[in-house]
Amino acid sequence: xxxxxxxxxxxxxxxxxxxxxxxxxxxxxxxxxxxxxVRDGGDGTINEVDENAVEAAVVLAEQVGEAEVVVVxxxxxxxxxxxxxxxxxxxxxxVHVLDDDVAGSDAFGTAAVLAAAVRRLGADVPVxxxxxxxxxxxxLTSLVPGALAALLDLPQLTLAADVALADGEITVRRDxxxxxxxxxxxxxxxxxxxxRANEPRYPNFQRIMAARKKPVETLTLADLGVDPATVGAxxxxxxxxxxxxxPPRTDRVLVSDDGQAGARLAxxxxxxxxxxxxxxxxxxxx
Amino acid sequence: MSTVLVLLDHADTGALRGSVLELATVARDLAGDGGAxxxxxxxDEPLDPALPVLGRHGVSVVHAATTGAADPRLTPVLAxxxxxxxxxxxxxxxxxxxxFENKEAVARFAVATGAGVVTxxxxxxxxxxxxVVAAKTVLAGTWTTRCAVLTDPAVVLxxxxxxxxREVDADAPALPAVxxxxxxxxxxxxxxxxxxxxxxxxxxxxxxxxxxTVVVGGRGTEGDFTALEALADVLGAAVGATRVxxxxxxxxxxxxxxxxxxxxxxxxxxxxxxxxxxxxxxGMQASGTVVAINSDPEAPxxxxxxxxxxxxxxxxxxxxxxxxxxx
Ligand SMILES: Cc1cc2nc3c(=O)[nH]c(=O)nc-3n(C[C@H](O)[C@H](O)[C@H](O)COP(=O)(O)OP(=O)(O)OC[C@H]3O[C@@H](n4cnc5c(N)ncnc54)[C@H](O)[C@@H]3O)c2cc1C
Numbered sequence: 001x002x003x004x005x006x007x008x009x010x011x012x013x014x015x016x017x018x019x020x021x022x023x024x025x026x027x028x029x030x031x032x033x034x035x036x037x038v039r040d041g042g043d044g045t046i047n048e049v050d051e052n053a054v055e056a057a058v059v060l061a062e063q064v065g066e067a068e069v070v071v072v073x074x075x076x077x078x079x080x081x082x083x084x085x086x087x088x089x090x091x092x093x094x095v096h097v098l099d100d101d102v103a104g105s106d107a108f109g110t111a112a113v114l115a116a117a118v119r120r121l122g123a124d125v126p127v128x129x130x131x132x133x134x135x136x137x138x139x140l141t142s143l144v145p146g147a148l149a150a151l152l153d154l155p156q157l158t159l160a161a162d163v164a165l166a167d168g169e170i171t172v173r174r175d176x177x178x179x180x181x182x183x184x185x186x187x188x189x190x191x192x193x194x195x196r197a198n199e200p201r202y203p204n205f206q207r208i209m210a211a212r213k214k215p216v217e218t219l220t221l222a223d224l225g226v227d228p229a230t231v232g233a234x235x236x237x238x239x240x241x242x243x244x245x246x247p248p249r250t251d252r253v254l255v256s257d258d259g260q261a262g263a264r265l266a267x268x269x270x271x272x273x274x275x276x277x278x279x280x281x282x283x284x285x286x
Numbered sequence: 287m288s289t290v291l292v293l294l295d296h297a298d299t300g301a302l303r304g305s306v307l308e309l310a311t312v313a314r315d316l317a318g319d320g321g322a323x324x325x326x327x328x329x330d331e332p333l334d335p336a337l338p339v340l341g342r343h344g345v346s347v348v349h350a351a352t353t354g355a356a357d358p359r360l361t362p363v364l365a366x367x368x369x370x371x372x373x374x375x376x377x378x379x380x381x382x383x384x385x386f387e388n389k390e391a392v393a394r395f396a397v398a399t400g401a402g403v404v405t406x407x408x409x410x411x412x413x414x415x416x417x418v419v420a421a422k423t424v425l426a427g428t429w430t431t432r433c434a435v436l437t438d439p440a441v442v443l444x445x446x447x448x449x450x451x452r453e454v455d456a457d458a459p460a461l462p463a464v465x466x467x468x469x470x471x472x473x474x475x476x477x478x479x480x481x482x483x484x485x486x487x488x489x490x491x492x493x494x495x496x497x498x499t500v501v502v503g504g505r506g507t508e509g510d511f512t513a514l515e516a517l518a519d520v521l522g523a524a525v526g527a528t529r530v531x532x533x534x535x536x537x538x539x540x541x542x543x544x545x546x547x548x549x550x551x552x553x554x555x556x557x558x559x560x561x562x563x564x565x566x567x568x569g570m571q572a573s574g575t576v577v578a579i580n581s582d583p584e585a586p587x588x589x590x591x592x593x594x595x596x597x598x599x600x601x602x603x604x605x606x607x608x609x610x611x612x613x
Binding site: 049107108111137150159161180183184237241249252253256257261262265270 | 297298359361362365385386387389390391392393394396397398400401402403404405406413419423424425426427428429430431432433434435436437474477478479480481482483484485486494495498499521522529533539540545546548553554564565568571572575576577583588590591592593594595596597598601602603604605606607608609610613
């Protein structure tokens with residue numbers, strides 16, 4: 001890779017990675033009366049697949065040699081933990097957008113704030129690549145990467161299971177429900193990665209110590225020139241009107257196989273009318 | 287009373303995805319009396335074979351969009367077609383299947399139009415004020431929410447199997463009128479290009495996301511899916527897998543169920559040799575009846591199973607299949 005691989009006229013490549021702070025998937029997560037996630041602090045973590053995004057960025061940076069990886073996160077105080085984690089995983093610097101008016105943002109509000117942060121970073125030194133995880137594993141909407149690419153006017157290569165950078169071109173392989181594709185685009189570009197893209201490294205003691213010295217810049221909406229009315233709950237285009245935990249499953253059966261469990265399960269399924277004559281494939285008609 | 291536009295997803299062969307007909311049914315309910323359901327067909331694949339079935343499901347107009355040299359499978363291209371079609375049809379609601387590609391396309395559509403979006407909807411209706419409200423499960427299927435879309439147009443991506451597809455109540459439903467449109471796609475939509483594309487092999491099994499019954503294998507199969515396949519044959523089921531099974535290459539990646547794979551909510555889910563990791567549960571917890579077969583009585587999958595068998599899948603599955611076959 002030549003030192004002028006990036007789209008900017010500075011040597012090397014500048015990569016921005018967007019990470020989200022979410023409640024730990026292993027914890028008991030809940031929604032409040034306002035339909036928002038209850039964030040009682042403590043058991044939050046970086047959105048898991050965002051670790052794959054950081055890893056992809058750091059690996060590309062290592063390959064290029066001369067490169068900088070900057071992390072951006074948007075969220076309340078403890079969202080800084082997600083940025084810190086990304087620094088431990090090898091990112092060089094972080095930006096935390098912290099503003100009460102961000103609360104309640106939908107995917108488009110979040111994307112608008114991220115876009116403003118990337119633009120601000122790009123005003124100093126051009127950004128060649130934006131990397132995100134494929135989805136927030138809490139809400140699973142997957143809308144942010146596409147919205148962010150549109151707002152930043154970047155080509156988008158999403159759901160990457162494999163990322164490669166060569167001669168100013170980024171190439172990804174992605175597995176869709178009904179096809180596998182290879183996409184390619186010139187830098188600057190946006191890539192979203194899946195959990196198949198890599199195995200995130202483990203932050204060892206040395207990395208944790210090194211991360212402590214890395215800068216985290218805190219910015220507000222005003223710093224970014226974002227009108228608070230366009231983001232947060234004020235700017236949200238959807239509203240949760242009702243939220244309830246799914247009722248627990250009742251009348252559950254747990255048996256140990258005594259040699260006849262398979263046959264008894266068959267009877268149980270038939271009794272509940274869960275066995276239908278094999279229907280024609282519903283994937284396609286005609 | 288309004289126009290609802292349905293994206294007519296089809297395979298590379300031109301075969302309509304069956305679940306699109308469910309969307310047409312949802313669309314009719316949303317359009318209301320005097321409203322209209324329009325379809326949007328994107329691409330050069332032959333549309334004619336699909337017209338009768340669309341007519342029977344209440345679609346009155348199909349906008350057939352081509353994009354010249356631009357590949358409509360690129361989601362930014364599709365997004366521009368959506369903007370064009372929503373404008374042309376005057377639709378106030380856009381419905382599409384909840385796939386990764388459609389999520390991407392509507393994200394861009396929403397940036398262009400200001401539309402609000404709900405993805406992964408299991409049901410859609412209008413509330414008393416006429417707003418579009420969609421139900422979806424979140425937090426790995428443990429919570430159910432209802433989300434109102436506050437914008438016009440409103441976009442809802444609907445999961446396969448949300449409603450049974452219903453034909454219109456008419457002796458001779460009319461064929462939809464076809465309105466051909468050539469959309470001039472901007473340069474920016476094609477800056478990422480498809481270098482290579484391999485369509486999946488067609489199978490005789492139902493589509494995983496849409497199937498009524500799903501049979502799922504995990505690491506416990508040790509790569510031997512024959513007992514699962516035999517059960518799936520008897521049940522007319524789709525075959526799914528955990529990430530471990532797809533990563534091992536025992537079955538294709540498109541079979542992965544979970545947070546980073548396909549979300550399923552069949553009437554019946556049967557998991558064998560699946561531990562029930564939270565990432566997997568996120569993609570199946572909203573299933574109707576959950577059956578689990580696992581040799582480890584401590585496996586977390588038993589926490590959410592309606593019927594759990596502690597046993598060896600290589601013993602239990604063949605016996606189950608045999609008993610069902612003998613009925
Ligand atoms: C970011 C991220 C995203 C992920 N996304 C997904 C996802 O979308 N989908 C997904 O599935 N996983 C996903 N995973 C992986 C997930 O965490 C688990 O590792 C995975 O689901 C476990 O698969 P398994 O149940 O096949 O294997 P294991 O957890 O190893 O379980 C195998 C089970 O088989 C049982 N068994 C063994 N032999 C037999 C036998 N003869 N008869 C009966 N039972 C037997 C064992 O008791 C065990 O419970 C993700 C992980 C991460 C970090």
